[in-house]
Amino acid sequence: MIKLIKTLSTIVVLFVFILAFNNSYADTNKKTAEYTIIIYLNGCDLENGIDLTTGEYNKEATNALNAIISTHFNDSKINIIAVTGGTNKWVLPSPRISTAHCQAWRIYGEREASMELLGNTDPSMKMMDKNTLTAYVQNIIKDFPAKKYVLIFWDHGAGPIGGYGSDQLDDGKSLSISDIADALKTALKGEKIDMVIFACCLMGNFETAYKLKDYANYMIGSEEIEYGDAFEKTLKSLNENPSMHPTQFGKYFIDWNFENYDGRPYTYSLIDLSKIGDIRSNWDLMIQKIEEQMKTKGKKGADAYRNLAIARAFSESYNEQDRASHGTTDMYDLADLISEKCKIDTTSLKKSIKDTVVYNKKCNYRPYSNGLSIFFVDKKLDKNLSLNDNLQKYAPSCFSKHYYDFITSYYNKLFIQNPTNLIGDIALANKYIIDLNPKSYPPHYFIKVDQQDIELVNQIYFLIGKFEGKGKNRYFVPLSIDPDIDFDLESGDITLAVTGKQYCIGGEPVPIYWDNDVNKGKNNGTNFDYKPLGYFAVKYKGNTVFLVVKENSNEKDPTKSNAQIIGIWDSKEDNGKVIPHLSWLGTPPKRGDKINLLYNMGGKYMPGPEVTLDSLTISKSCLPNGEYSGIFYLEDVVGRKVWSAYKSFNIKSSLEIKDSQSAENDEDNMPDEANLDYIF
Known part of the structure; x- marks a missing residue:
């Protein structure tokens, strides 16, 4: 039993989290498997939204569970634990998943009972509470030891500003990337898991990777909108070689997902988090050089704004139809255009990005996607940023105060003040x-x-x-x-x-x-x-x-x-x-x-x-x-x-x-x- 303490003003509320594991497989749990895979499965409207054409529930979370259940994998080599919650209706007929509690389920590949309940949380603990994530990760790692650990986040993603997930049972609340980092810091106590996978949109960004660098060795995410998850084929590949290195597992995950690609935008990348610090150093250096250009008086200073605005406008951007809430662009492509337009050497920065992105796959609609996006103010953010709303939301996710101050200043001068004075008008x-x-x-x-x-x-x-x-x-x-x-x-x-x-x-x-x-x-x-x-x-x-x-x-x-x-x-x-x-x-x-x-x-x-x-x-x-x-x-x-x-x-x-x-x-x-x- 774990007691979690939250402080609300002067009131201390105790939440009790119970994982009453069934004795019938207690001995099995203590054997060290090759992999323990934790799937944090937040159902939300992906599960219970209505498809207008068919009139049926979307049941995408149910489909993901069924895909895993249908995969016959070696239970002694691979532990799969699904944590469910975040939706007011589950479509899966059996077993019945609770809408009142977050629950942990073990999924079996060999025994007859394909899903078995491990335990519930107190109803007051929600999927998008970082303490819930901490408790589940902590307990699952303790009770399902393995040589390698993978944590998969499944649901909506909204980039460095919106974070992960949307809990229908908690007013649509999400987990910020800072929340995720805090949860893993508490759960892992100085250790690292092997890989974090975001099976959701827009989470293949630098801010998320940088926040997680101390808690995982690798990360997988999509710069773009993500469709589907290909769990079944990925697990079949793992079952054929349960001792494979996490990078090989990650490549299978990306490759099998790419098979689902049917003409829609698609990107996925595998990130080596041990090298993410080199990108930050080189990025900060590039921003410093841009600032020096902007401080120059007269036409040269104005040209610095003009050239940067041009570079940003033509760099590869994501979620084009709804960029007002995301504003992410490919880091490498933007650095390349800044080199061309602003005459700043970004060779070291581009090399550090290439070294960090272990594997990258993209569709032909996103030819300039190189594996990591970053938030950078652009033209489509103008209306939402008029109150600095998204800039304030970005602050906790930003990797450095220097970059946040730069983005804020750049936006205020270019969007709030008269841009004509800096970049001119189209005539x-x-x-x-x-x-x-x-x-x-x-x-x-x-x-x-x-x-x-x-x-x-x-x-x-x-x-x-x-x-x-x-x-x-x-x-x-x-x-x-x-x-x-x-x-x-x-x-x-x-x-x-x-x-x-x-x-x-x-x-x-x-x-x-x-x-x-x-x-x-x-x-x-x-x-x-x-x-x-x-x-x-x-x-x-x-x-x-x-x-x-x-x-x-x-x-x-x-x-x-x-x-x-x-x-x-x-x-x-x-x-x-x-x-x-x-x-x-x-x-x-x-x-x-x-x-x-x-x-x-x-x-x-x-x-x-x-x-x-x-x-x-x-x-x-x-x-x-x-x-x-x-x-x-x-x-x-x-x-x-x-x-x-x-x-x-x-x-x-x-x-x-x-x-x-x-x-x-x-x-x-x-x-x-x-x-x-x-x-x-």
């Missing part, structure tokens, strides 16, 4: 859209960026839509978003062949929001670092959701590209806007299902036509006949928006697009940016 040398091919099909629409501002351009889209409402309530409603734009990085020329063919379902246009970063010399000099993942809003079975698509692009003829619907994101409200909620990727709709397309007007989604999904593949076809307006949208490296003038045109057939008669330079064609801000 359009030609803001009125010109047709460079007026006498034949297709028209080539053209605008131009001032040459001195080319490097500030981060994203470009061409929006095709119609106007709704009048006066101050007149809004541009985007019906289609075209990212297939040519941007000349030498001249600043922006051109687009407007064929009229866009993604449509049942002849109705679909406004797919893509991530479309302008490329600054990456990908062998191409203009865009294009991530072919997107989403669009629909009403499906009475719910506002976002259908997620991946594009199969045809570079020779973009009109022949198609987009495959791969899943569903739920929606949530953020600052009055409805945005994707990335808790899990639900099952895609079925062929024959009906959906209502939704179009964004003034930040609210207005209902569009009902269409039937004859296929989960969306092709490009000509927009319906009628008059449309088009506008170029540009975003700079700190998130400021620039719009061209509107261009009105008529679509009369798939081979005829004609400009309307409105004057090219009519000031009435200039957008009211207040009525466009909601679009991106």
